[in-house]
Amino acid sequence: xxxxxxxxxxxxxxxxxxxxxxxxxxxxxxxxxxxxxxxxxxxxxxxxxxxxxxxxxxxxxxxxxxxxxxxxxxxxxxxxxxxxxxxxxxxxxxxxxxxxxxxxxxxxxxxxxxxxxxxxxxxxxxxxxxxxxxxxxxxxxxxxxxxxxxxxxxxxxxxxxxxxxxxxxxxxxxxxxxxxxxxxxxxxxxxxxxxxxxxx
Amino acid sequence: xxxxxxxxxxxxxxxxxxxxxxxxxxxxxxxxxxxxxxxxxxxxxxxxxxxxxxxxxxxxxxxxxxxxxxxxxxxxxxxxxxxxxxxxxxxxxxxxxxxxxxxxxxxxxxxxxxxxxxxxxxxxxxxxxxxxxxxxxxxxxxxxxxxxxxxxxxxxxxxxxxxxxxxxxxxxxxxxxxxxxxxxxxxxxxxxxxxxxxxxxxxxxxxxxxxxxxxxxxxxxxxxxxxxxxxxxxxxxxxxxxxxxxxxxxxxxxxxxxxxxxxxxxxxxxxxxxxxxxxxxxxxxxxxxxxxxxxxxxxxxxxxxxxxxxxxxxxxxxxxxxxxxxxxxxxxxxxxxxxxxxxxxxxxxxxxx
Numbered sequence: 084x085x086x087x088x089x090x091x092x093x094x095x096x097x098x099x100x101x102x103x104x105x106x107x108x109x110x111x112x113x114x115x116x117x118x119x120x121x122x123x124x125x126x127x128x129x130x131x132x133x134x135x136x137x138x139x140x141x142x143x144x145x146x147x148x149x150x151x152x153x154x155x156x157x158x159x160x161x162x163x164x165x166x167x168x169x170x171x172x173x174x175x176x177x178x179x180x181x182x183x184x185x186x187x188x189x190x191x192x193x194x195x196x197x198x199x200x201x202x203x204x205x206x207x208x209x210x211x212x213x214x215x216x217x218x219x220x221x222x223x224x225x226x227x228x229x230x231x232x233x234x235x236x237x238x239x240x241x242x243x244x245x246x247x248x249x250x251x252x253x254x255x256x257x258x259x260x261x262x263x264x265x266x267x268x269x270x271x272x273x274x275x276x277x278x279x280x281x282x283x
Numbered sequence: 284x285x286x287x288x289x290x291x292x293x294x295x296x297x298x299x300x301x302x303x304x305x306x307x308x309x310x311x312x313x314x315x316x317x318x319x320x321x322x323x324x325x326x327x328x329x330x331x332x333x334x335x336x337x338x339x340x341x342x343x344x345x346x347x348x349x350x351x352x353x354x355x356x357x358x359x360x361x362x363x364x365x366x367x368x369x370x371x372x373x374x375x376x377x378x379x380x381x382x383x384x385x386x387x388x389x390x391x392x393x394x395x396x397x398x399x400x401x402x403x404x405x406x407x408x409x410x411x412x413x414x415x416x417x418x419x420x421x422x423x424x425x426x427x428x429x430x431x432x433x434x435x436x437x438x439x440x441x442x443x444x445x446x447x448x449x450x451x452x453x454x455x456x457x458x459x460x461x462x463x464x465x466x467x468x469x470x471x472x473x474x475x476x477x478x479x480x481x482x483x484x485x486x487x488x489x490x491x492x493x494x495x496x497x498x499x500x501x502x503x504x505x506x507x508x509x510x511x512x513x514x515x516x517x518x519x520x521x522x523x524x525x526x527x528x529x530x531x532x533x534x535x536x537x538x539x540x541x542x543x544x545x546x547x548x549x550x551x552x553x554x555x556x557x558x559x560x561x562x563x564x565x566x567x568x569x570x571x572x573x574x575x576x577x578x579x580x581x582x583x584x585x586x587x588x589x590x591x592x593x594x595x596x597x598x599x600x601x602x603x604x605x606x607x608x609x610x611x612x613x614x615x616x617x618x619x620x621x622x623x624x625x626x627x628x629x630x631x632x633x634x635x636x
Contacts (some may be wrong), residue, residue: 086297111427116372139407147414148444155440157426158433173572214403216464260352261606 091131098124111157119150133206136215307399308429310572311388319537320350326426326590332592343383357533360526365427372426377524377531380419383412384538388483391545392467392528394574395557405466406454409546413494413500413501419532420503424520435519438508438601439503442559445608446500446507453494454489456623457550460635470554476561477633486626486634489619491551493612495585496549498543500608504589506596546583552581 101124104117122145129138202229291299304606312470324339339346364370382520390405392398402408417440458464461472475481498506508517512560521532522582547552555574559565599607627635 116422135402135404136407139404139411143407143411143414147411147417148447151414151417151440151444154421154425155437158421159437212403216404216407261603 094127115154115157119146136219189215217239290610293578312385318535318541320538321375324350328592329590356625357526357530362526362528365523369426370415374424376419376423376426377528380416380535381531383416385544387412399487404464406458413445420520427523429523431516432522434516434519435510442500442604445605446497448499449493449608449612449616453490456490456620457621459627460487466549469550474551474556478560478562479558484551489615493616495547502543503537505593507598540589547580547584547585548578554578
């Protein structure tokens with residue numbers, strides 16, 4: 084077994100164990116942290132496959148931003164695990180059926196008969212100065228220009244929609260306009276009064 | 284001596300490489316730790332003088348041994364684990380904070396040649412690692428099982444997510460201007476006959492400002508230190524930490540500050556390049572200065588700026604921090620990325636031709 088294979092198996096084991104922990108841990112925060120570990124392990128596997136740009140972006144976007152917001156919400160929610168678990172036994176047969184169906188679909192699509200080394204030759208190793216990022220950018224802005232731009236427009240629409248949802252008038256919220264705070268002058272706040280000194 | 288050379292050659296190739304890399308890591312981490320120790324000393328001295336005090340002056344001549352005394356004190360203090368804390372996460376949080384703060388230095392070019400891992404996507408790597416560092420703060424705040432710590436963690440998470448976007452966009456501007464994600468290539472792209480005027484701080488001035496200010500916010504330093512906020516939430520996320528567990532947070536904060544200072548020097552101030560490069564008289568006069576010295580001087584400039592800011596400004600109000608991050612910085616960076624893009628496409632003279 085080469086050293087690279089050894090690293091792959093370690094990362095794969097970490098990935099599978101942490102992915103299992105995501106659905107078995109009772110505490111939702113622990114589940115989210117396991118998911119983060121799963122992301123990091125899979126990014127390591129991508130690094131082994133010479134996809135360093137994707138690997139780093141996975142950590143940057145999912146670990147660094149998306150999961151922070153997930154944890155943010157999860158930590159503030161008071162999740163009652165008991166009510167979530169209600170009906171677990173009753174729904175178990177249906178759940179098992181769904182799981183079998185999903186596993187069967189996955190095996191049909193990514194099974195060994197579709198992805199063997201005889202179907203696809205192992206990709207050639209690239210030299211150390213090969214830039215994954217440049218290569219990806221080149222393809223993204225030439226061959227896949229339209230899909231890329233359409234995806235961007237859809238995301239833009241999603242952003243506008245999300246902002247639109249929060250744009251409601253809330254009369255109860257106390258808000259100070261920072262622009263007004265900045266331009267305030269002394270004469271708006273302080274009134275100089277000259278008074279005669281009291282006598283007696 | 285012969286014996287040791289023989290012993291070294293008897294080792295397998297793979298092990299030799301690992302030992303070499305470990306030695307290089309030690310050669311980076313050890314000076315960094317000393318810098319961190321004396322940065323805390325410098326902070327107390329600088330802020331002391333700014334407030335017309337002398338700062339630490341009892342341990343050793345002029346207080347030079349103060350950081351060592353502090354380190355020894357922290358090492359021998361008891362680490363108290365709150366009885367209702369989540370023990371595993373409570374102990375792992377300082378490590379998660381400190382790890383990325385040190386690991387980011389792996390791709391940092393100290394000189395033309397001097398870099399541990401000269402990877403193509405160096406800039407992305409640093410951005411990814413600094414974003415992982417926030418987990419230490421969040422996990423610490425949650426695992427302590429305390430209201431104050433939790434509030435600190437929430438504030439920190441919201442703040443770091445907000446400022447990371449602005450910081451990322453500022454770096455996008457840099458990589459568009461340099462045409463590379465490799466930190467060494469970014470410095471090389473700034474070399475020119477104009478000396479310090481060929482560096483990126485001038486064409487990317489708004490991004491430079493946004494980057495430095497976001498850097499202060501990312502490291503949770505004053506005036507953006509609402510995550511600690513000693514007057515409101517006592518000490519924020521590390522309220523329940525003591526001894527070395529606390530020291531790990533402390534080390535990580537200062538290591539991150541030095542990292543942000545050094546990265547500002549690399550990306551906007553020409554890294555190891557001489558500020559007089561290509562100038563008629565001063566240029567040749569300063570040719571003998573090694574690039575490393577320039578880098579240290581520039582880093583020191585930003586490191587001093589951090590301390591200066593802390594001594595000068597009062598803490599930001601929380602809603603104003605959010606406003607600055609989302610409504611001011613992000614629009615500025617987006618507009619300036621478009622400007623830089625046009626400048627690169629039309630090969631603006633002096634910088635991009």
